[in-house]
Amino acid sequence: MARERSSQKPGTASIRHGPPTIQENLEARFERETTALFRTRLLTASMFGAMLMPLFGVIDVLGANSWWPDTSPPLAAFLILRFAMTLWFVALWVFLRNAESFPVGAMDWLIFAPPGLILGYMTAATGGAESSYVAGTILLVSARTILVPGEARTHLPVVGFLVLSYPLTLVLFGDHQAGFGGWMRDVDQVGHMIANLFPLMTIAGVGLVGSDMIHAMHQRLISARSLGRYKIKRELGRGAMGVVYLAWHRDLDRPCVIKLINPDKDSSGALRRRFEREARETSLLRSPHTVQVFDFGITNKGQLFYVMEHLDGVSLQDMLDDDGSQPFDIVCRWMATTCESLAEAHARMLIHRDIKPANLFLARTADDREMLKVLDFGIARKLDDEGVGAPVVSSPSDGPGPGLPEDARLTAVGTIMGTPLYVAPEVLTGAPASDRADQYSVAATGFHLLTGRPVFTATTMEELLFKTIEVEPEAPSKVHPEARLPAGLDSVLLRALRKKPEERFPSMEAFRQALEPFAAAPGATSSVMER
Template identity: 35%
Template sequence: MAPPQRSDRTPQKVAAELAQTVDAAAGEKKSSIRPIELVMGRGQTFGTETTSLLHTRLRAVTLLLLVVYGLIFLWAMINRNGNGGIDFLNDMAVIEHVDLLRLVLVGGIVVYLFIKPQLSQTVLRSIEYTLFGALTLMWIYLRYEIALNGALSGNTAEMVLAARTQMFGIFMLIIVHGLLIPHRWIGTARVVFTMALAPLITLGLFAMRHADLVDKLDGLTSQQNVSTELLIVFIAALLATYGAAVLSAMRLEVHQAKKFGQYHLVKLIGSGGMGQVHLVEHDLLKRPCAMKLIRPEAAGNPTSLARFEREVQSTAALTHPNTIAIYDYGHCDDGTFYYIMEYLPGMSLDEMVEQYGPLPAGRVIYLLRQACNAVADAHAAGLIHRDLKPANLFVSERGGMCDFIKVLDFGLVKLTNEPEASQITSDQVISGTPLYMSPEQAIGDPALDGRTDMYALGAVAYYMLTGRPPFEGATPVAVMMAHATKEVEPPTIHREDIPADLQAVVLKCLAKKPADRYSDLSALEQALNDCGAAGDWNANQAAQWWSEVSPQTGSSPNSPFGETVQMKQVAPEITN
């Protein structure tokens, strides 16, 4: 696969495109990318979150009930036959049978919920209603048996005591459902107020089947006892409903707090000097994307926010296929700025070399030529990247093509055709990544051009070939000083099989003086193409390699100085 060719756009053309963003009528400058609008797409996503939470909560509830009912069963067995228990209950074998049935029911649901990690909300709701419905029916049946045995034996005192003790069971079920099972308040109310009717349902059934024994239930059917029991269960139902309403509202607030416009946060996939990167999903398209964001408190000053917004604007102006694609951007009410870009499966060059070691010469050329074309397109648009490093060169699969380079993170970009914008990061500040910083960038030279990116690409090539950057040091300043003053060791000192022509190309990129490097990235790309190993790696080999690995996404800098830094320029400038 031949690397994609550079764009023929000129700085004048880009300036004309940017000029089109001016709103003459309002006199306000607007970005060429319109900030996204909020859309009501929360239903499906919030429902998906609810399904996942319902599954988790049902597991927790059934485990809790299994423990509780297990302890009750053990207590009943220990205190059976007059050993401190209620004699009235000891004579009821049906209690033991119901206890065992409850344990089997709850235990079976626990097993099912754990062996089935993916269940629809419909199935989970069915399990919920089956669980609480069956336990309520068992409670009604036990209370019915307690009333019947008390009426037949005439032991009303023991009957009333047992019935009041049993009220704890229905009270617990109501509270557990309201506080642990995710529902809107109306859904919770339907369930818990139905359960709260259990004492009345029991008395009604008893009156229908044993009308002649009702007068022997004075302790249970008295106005005081019935009203007390109803008060207890209906207070429990009210508390459960209110608790469910509060928790549901809080969940919705958290869900909304995790939303950025039409995009919903899925998980954090990386973080760096200027912010965090999250995997997000478009509410309507269901397309996975990557979102980079910076919060005002993280930025610390308006300059950083301006730099961040300039990054998305400058990147979005580029159309080269080897440059990361920008979809949207926006601001939140709290000042958080974010933009949405394509989500790339694969790994950075940083991760690739760290996990799999230095790359073959042919593969280095194959990847580097693509990066040259993408950065050359940026240069043609009047942009200098200034932060090229292995972590910002992502190796991915796009359109069926493996080993497809994507250039990321234009946060330190310098617009050569907009001096005011370049002052955002150049005024008395040295910005960049020390391990891959050009000498002129290290000493704070404001007159940077595209050859500073060429030096960085040479440093990246050095790292790809040897597994180490050209210079290392104990501090960022030491590394920057080395770039500015020391001669780089030839890559063959660290790896003997590097072709001589490729080493010469890399060392020419790493020349101290910009004038000693290639004239532009087109010349560098041609020099790479002329190397003898240029044909040693192709699309078929790339596809074979990727089929044998399981790449991880994210960024794993090799050293603390692999991160982008900003340093105040307090030392005298070092001349070449």
């Protein structure tokens, strides 16, 4: 049965340019998500309005004879207005939930402006500035700023209108028996209006600031969970080079995998300088056995990333961990397939530099076939680049030393590029990686898959490096006699594992041809994929 492991590094494919595109995509994503949230909150506000209006109508009835003993409110008119607003909110909710193209700005005014005017009228009709109905306007302003977060400058017009609807309706609908001038000279009325305007404006101001802060936090959340057009789902794994995430391509509506490469691990800055050129080269690889890279770029924080196709299946490291050694014919088919993928890369002068079981993936295709894919060309480099770095072992004659500073499966950035269990001896001593270094790594990986143990075992990193550089490997058939390996397979693997690069096969294609007589037929399925 196909499985998805944390060590999986499924891949992707086509080129997209760096920072400008990513910034534009992220800003577009902010706008889309903000608009969607705005629409959802406005629909929620209309739904709450439809539910609360009948309740406020009950309050109108209960308070008609107790709140205003001197001046009874026009109760019938109030109830008609409450009923009309209930129908208005229901109609808006039904219409707007299906009208996705309707402007959210117009939705905002349609939902909040009518109740603002009606509450102002009710305030004017129940004592004017002294009326307790001003609490309804305060509640409306609070609801608007809390329910519908966004940038303050965007929401200021509607909130400002709601605040100003209070004095505006007092002027339009208030009791002006002494004339408007007389009303303006009424100290009690004007004093109450100013006293009520102060909390209204304060609540509106605080609400707008809070709304703006919530909007900013929402944007940061989108940024944290997004990379341009890609939505980050979850982490799949991490290593010295960076972190691998399962993501979703929003435009294509399909899963993909993103690898973020941490530039901090490369203090010289060489990784960043090489990245774009090598990502372009890698994206041009078309072998069906090479994971497809279809996008790359640099995040706003300066992190390099590339996007790969998502694969369903297991890595060969998973199979080693679960089942140990594998049948020789299946292993030879995997190795030959890996050689085919790398031969194309080498023709483009690209060296993988990190072939290992974890980077060879058995994917399940749409027609339920098994296909091996070579993953993680993330540290691939062109042959004409400068040397990799300082030698890891200054003198092989020093012999093994104590201590095990790091797990031997990890890639050491800034020293060697690759995994020490599978790295060629010349790379460990500081020579640039070549196509024959990849050949060594394929053979070392095949040795591990055939025998269930690496070419060399050691208790410390120093001992492992010393053996890789100085000690000749044993024949696989002697390490694992129970496998009954065919005659001739030992010599093929041992030739690819020679200490001197020039003594190995002249090319990856020559290595593949040497493996073919021992390999299972193309399309043969491993037992683990049949589970």
